[in-house]
Amino acid sequence: MKSKAxxxxxxxxxxxxxxTVSKALSDSPEISEVTKRKIKEFAQLRNYKPNSVAKNLKNKRTHTIGVILPNILNPFFAKVFSGIEKYANKRGYNLITCTSNESLTKEKQMLEMLDNGAIxxxxxxxAKETQKENNLEHLKQVIKGGTPIVLFDRIANELKCDKVIVDDYESGFHATxxxxxxxCKRIAIVSTIENSSVGDLRAKGYFEALAKNQRDSDSDLILLAQEEKEFDSKIEALLDEKPDGIFALNEHVSVATMKLALKKGFRIPDDLSIIGFADGLWSRRMTPSLSTVSQHAPEIGQKAAELLIERIEQEIDSEELIVYKTEIIKTELRKRDSVRKL
Structure with a gap:
């Protein structure tokens, strides 16, 4: 049996x-008869079956957006999704949502599955694996094929598309x-998102703040990992070095660090001040409550959906005329009970 193209x-x-292929197969008057015949014959040869739902929609649009999240259980991504959904529904668009589970392979599969006229x-x-391996060919092919993409949070600067980010570098600098x-004299940095674009920028802000204040970084106070494997034992070893301040680059890590510090007898914030990243329920419900850098996740989602719908509904014939945007959402340091007061 022939495989379907x-x-x-x-x-x-x-x-x-x-x-051009889509218009030819739909008998659009914009395409010449010669080109239409050539494309139709080739489509039949390659056993192509059109998306029947998309084919019959007005304006050749599905009014559906594909959303691919690295981890739906992460409160930050869940909040971003809520912002995407609210704005998309307001504009009359539906969502098809998938998760990559931080896998490059699954991210490729999700893109290929949906990029067939369905969205x-x-x-x-x-995904973490995509950024770690810097493998972007599947995304470049989607963009080259004419399907617009908006990246948020974890991005790749070399991709020609719209992006929504927060001021990760400035956030890392100001938190430190x-x-x-x-x-604080002995400030540690803790992360399980090393080699991600956001993790690298937040860490850069930390090191720049130390340098500006003529502080040397201490290798015993630096825990930059790519995953949470054996995380508790590594944090316990770091806490044995008696830091008096910790900047944690993601929420799960900051909560886990605080729990271990309390278990080891640290008084927070008297002995140890902690600032985390993202601002979910865990942070507010901890005792003491956790100070965090708030990313305003719903606003990120809304802006991403806004940029994408603007791009979908924009009529530009030449890629050379497209000007891509990078929107920067300002973060906010929310000072709670886990840090000393100025």
Whole structure:
């Protein structure tokens, strides 16, 4: 049995855009009869079956957005999704949501599955594995095929698409500076998101703040990992070095660090001040409550959906005329009971 070709594969093999193939197969008057005949014959040869739902929709749009999240259990990504959903529904768009589970392979599969006329565009944050391996070909192919993408949070600067980020570098700098201003002398940094774009920028802010205040970084106070494997034992070893301040680069790590510090007898914030990243329920319900850098996740989701829908509904014939945007959402340091007061 012949394998069924996708719209994207037809376009690639014929050397034309997916839009041209789609219009030809729909008998659009915009396409010449010669080109239509050529594309239809090739589609039949390649056993192409059109998406029947998308084919019959007005304006050749599905009014559906594909959302790919690295981890739906992460409160930050769940809040971003709520922002995407609220704005998309307001504009009359539906969502198809998938999770990559931080896997490059699954991210590729989700993109390929949906990029066949089922959706008008994608909103996604890159999987950890995608950023670690810096493998972006699957995303470049989607963009080249004419499907718009908006990246948020974890991005790749080399991809030609719209992006929504927070001021990760400035956030890392200001959080560390606040710990310094409140009298912390031995400030540790803890992360399980090393080699992600956001983790690298937050860490850079930490090191810059130390340097600006003429503080040397101490290797015994640096725990930058790519995953949570054996995390508790590594944190316990770091706490044995008696830090008086900790900047944790993601929420799960900050909560776990505080729990272990309390278990080891640290008085927070008298002996140890802790600032985390993201601002979920865990942070507010801890005792003492955890100070965090709030990313305003719903606002990130809303802006990402806004940029994508604007791109979908924009009529631009030449890619050379497209000006891509990078929107920066300002963060906020929420000072709770886990840090000393100025």
């Amino acid at each position: 996708t719209l994207k594969e037809l376009a690639k093999e014929l050397g034309v855009s997916t839009s 008008d565009g994608f909103v996604l944050a890159l 500076q606040y710990l310094i201003d409140t009298g």
